[in-house]
Amino acid sequence: MPANSLEQVRNLCMRRGFVFPGSAVYGGVASFWDYGPLGVELLNNIKKAWWQDTIYTRNDMEGLDAAVLMSRKVWQHSGHEATFSDPLVDCKACRSRFRADDLVGAWIGKVRQEDVRRADTWLRHFQAHERVCAAMPEPLRTAGVQIMQEIQAAHEIWWPLGRLFLKFKDAGDEAAARKMVDDEDARRANQRMKSAQEAHKQFIEQNATAFEFACFKAKEIECPKCGSKEFTEPRNFNLMFQSHVGPVAADKGTDEEKAARVYLRPETAQGIFMNFAHVQRAMARKIPFGVAQIGKAFRNEITPGNFIFRTREFEQMEIEFFIKPPQFVKEGEKNDQQWHEEWVEQRFNWWLRYATSPSATLEDRDATAARFRARAQTPDELAHYAKATTDIEYLFPGSLGWGEIEGVANRTDFDLTAHSNDIPEEDLKRLKLEPNKDSTVKLDYFDPDAKARYIPWVIEPSAGATRAMLTFLCEAYHDEVVTEPTKQQIDQIKSDAAMIRKNAEKKIKEAQKEIAAGREAKHDPAKVEAFLNVLDETVARLPASLTELLTALDHEGAQNLEPVKKFRPPTEKLVEDCTRTVLRLHPALAPVKLAVFPLKKNKPELVELAQAIKERFQRHFRVVYDDSAGIGRLYRRQDEIGTPFCITVDFESLEDGTVTVRERDSMEQERVKIDDLPSYLLPRLQGE
């Protein structure tokens, strides 16, 4: 069984040097992770497997590595800048989309259109603003509420005077009005009102974004279409990280600033489109052909999380495969839809191949295959550039569930057309594009076969390299029982579990009493009961369920139960003694391919030979030498990081030149001549 929680994988990653939290010395920065010694090996191996399988073993592919920073114009014409630069809200009732700042601006101005001479209008207005301020985060909340209370207090004093003043003025009684203006109390009240209003205005201006957000949170805004007050939160879709080329002193938004602005790519694809003509000419390629690229991409995600699944800096493995537009496809040639299907199949099989270890049984393979699926996106999920997209998804453990690991999109001729000058009117209409006055070229292609010039269509298989790492880790992770606990040990667990139940049932009764008396209870009876059921069920299935015991103890309802705390350490010890953690990684992906041990570390001749074997292989792949523990522990350590083979040098080795080769998944050992090691290991490391 693969990992049953992301937590297990996360722990292993941090403990064994796959992944570390970024900027940890300063408390960390959410969503950024560093890849440690084993992580960089695994990630490199994944990228290598992808590069070899998509470029070397095909006849229609080329590689590329474009710059991360690209001209702002790339992202203007690709549609990325315009589509995702404003704070947007969706009405949950009628699904209309609005700019959040427009709605809030209209709402603030609304009172001016109403009868400004009515006291209750103003009061309602101030109270509404106070509710909005109350929905703001601290310290804005306190400051805002204070300002709104002051304005209400000032209004209460000022309003009767103001109304009197207006009354005189309306009646044409200038003398009385003037007398009021000169009156000391009235002036003071007026002054207080004015400064309160000023403070209010400034507060909103200075905290525009937070205020905007709070308006929706406080449910003060109405949908202009349907009147509902239920909106999604304002999302500022400015997903791209910005920087500037050269020193820029200008303020944001000025022409000077914009001219120097560059974006960190949110996808590697545009770098390929920029180089379509270069690659085609330089390599004398005919359509169909593809360009592959591996590289970092950056998205300022609104909600990052789930370990390395969604991060703001990540790595993509992308292919843009250029094909004939439908109107030029001849009888017997693949059209865009068929190319799309073929790539989905190709890529799906790639995932399955590397998700399984060669030692996997048919049942294992079926179980693995069941955790992958290809799912066609529904029309409302499709990105602005795509005609169709099929997501390849993996069933991650725990709450993450099905997650996208690759998208295979049919981008039509959208991108190459968008980056071309002189776009014909019908294409502008068809692709909903604006004319491109910035581009210097037309990204078309003369097809000698069709004897026509056209802009190719594109199929884009785009996989996440960092997500691939998480996928393969989750799939490879196994806690295995290797030594059955004794009957005595099982009986001990059973009696401990019975004791836990007895104690917990007492706690449930106590809690029920507290709840009946209207007091807060220390335990939630339902949760404790649920925990007891899980525990009993797990204990009943011993010894097969041994590794599940610890998961059961992590149950919500197990918290604050004393006997559970006592039960945990010996149980942990027992589970650890009886199980091994093994990463059944495909050998091509394993960060360390081979480990060499001397059977005894205090025999120099064994150490010497073991180190010599290590040195013999270290030019070809990652191999480690270790003698810092007993042989059993050394094997376990390597299992945990997925090392496919371990070699042990013993006294027999000195005599007949053979060593013990121990295979990771089966733990079986074989005697192999040192000279035969290359021919023994090589095919096995390639997964044959």
Place this chain on the structure above:
RNA sequence: GCGGGUGUAGCUCAGUGGUAGAGCAUCACGUUGCCAACGUGAUGGUCGUGGGUUCGAGUCCCAUCACCCGCUCCA
């Protein structure tokens, strides 16, 4: 963004206002003939951070940061 939880040694955690602990890991020496061996000793913590209450705070209060879970969201 909201709600709940967690934060103590490299890791897993105990510590219920009164001298900071255990197991594992690491290092040294010895022992050890193949699946998480053992003995002896050593290293290692301003208890996430910043305030406050107190004679005294890992423990109580407030704030803040990070992570986890659940919603919400997601090119």
